[in-house]
Amino acid sequence: MADAVIAVIPARYASTRFPGKALAQIGGKAMIVRVLERVGRARGIAQVLVATDDERIAGAVRAAGGEAVMTRSDHSSGTERVAEVAENRVAPLYLNVQGDEPLMEPASLESLIEAVLTAQAGESAAGVATLATPVKDQLDAADPRVVKVVADLAGHALYFSRAPIPHTRDAPARGAAGGAEKSRPAQWKHLGVYLYRRDVLLAFPKLRPGRLEVLEQLEQLRFLEHGYRIRVVETPHDTVGVDVPADVARVEAMLRR
Numbered sequence: 001m002a003d004a005v006i007a008v009i010p011a012r013y014a015s016t017r018f019p020g021k022a023l024a025q026i027g028g029k030a031m032i033v034r035v036l037e038r039v040g041r042a043r044g045i046a047q048v049l050v051a052t053d054d055e056r057i058a059g060a061v062r063a064a065g066g067e068a069v070m071t072r073s074d075h076s077s078g079t080e081r082v083a084e085v086a087e088n089r090v091a092p093l094y095l096n097v098q099g100d101e102p103l104m105e106p107a108s109l110e111s112l113i114e115a116v117l118t119a120q121a122g123e124s125a126a127g128v129a130t131l132a133t134p135v136k137d138q139l140d141a142a143d144p145r146v147v148k149v150v151a152d153l154a155g156h157a158l159y160f161s162r163a164p165i166p167h168t169r170d171a172p173a174r175g176a177a178g179g180a181e182k183s184r185p186a187q188w189k190h191l192g193v194y195l196y197r198r199d200v201l202l203a204f205p206k207l208r209p210g211r212l213e214v215l216e217q218l219e220q221l222r223f224l225e226h227g228y229r230i231r232v233v234e235t236p237h238d239t240v241g242v243d244v245p246a247d248v249a250r251v252e253a254m255l256r257r
Helices: 031-040 055-063 079-086 104-118 138-142 179-183 198-206 211-216 221-225 246-256
Strands: 005-011 048-051 067-070 093-097 126-132 149-151 156-159 186-197 232-234
Touching: 005 031, 005 079, 031 048, 031 055, 031 093, 031 104, 048 079, 055 067, 055 104, 079 093, 079 126, 079 186, 079 221, 079 246, 093 104, 093 198, 104 186, 104 232, 126 149, 156 232, 156 246, 179 221, 198 221
Parallel strands: 005 048, 005 093, 048 067, 126 232
Antiparallel strands: 093 186, 126 186, 149 156, 149 186
């Protein structure tokens, strides 16, 4: 089933908080190239390509031996850019890995693909799947740049937010019995990875952005607001995205360790 998945890394040059960040040098290598290499190590992927609207990014990818495709410059989200690729590259599933995730763990991508490909009939109705990892640092919980997710008992997303959700009103008493559910992490960090079924991906650009998506500035909320289900797959591997220039030094320090 390896031919079932095409991995697409959307990357644009005109980032609001960090223009040109896809080409930011991390340990002597452009960030987009590091992401490309990480994704390329994951098993179960037929093709890996970068979708961009900038020839400088495409040139860096091709110089590193990767494949780049040019897409329109008017997309409002990475999902829309991946959908444009899906119009011409046919596959059952498309993996979207954000171009600012140079520390993405290949094993996490493999677990996401495996979870979808081996899903039971009742679970496979979700047209989108994504990754989440336990929040280990309370600074992350309070940071609006770190997106949190809550899911139902079947593992489907109920909501994504920049706010620290869920809120624990009553902290459990020390030593109190609580069963398996109380031993689970209270908060989950959403990782910027999506696996889409082709029909759902192609429908996304035609969906009207909802009020919640506009308020939170989170594209995945468009799926929920229009009634699509998103399956949340757990991974123990956290990652650090590059959102502002200061994040580059943080990632380089982690790579050295």
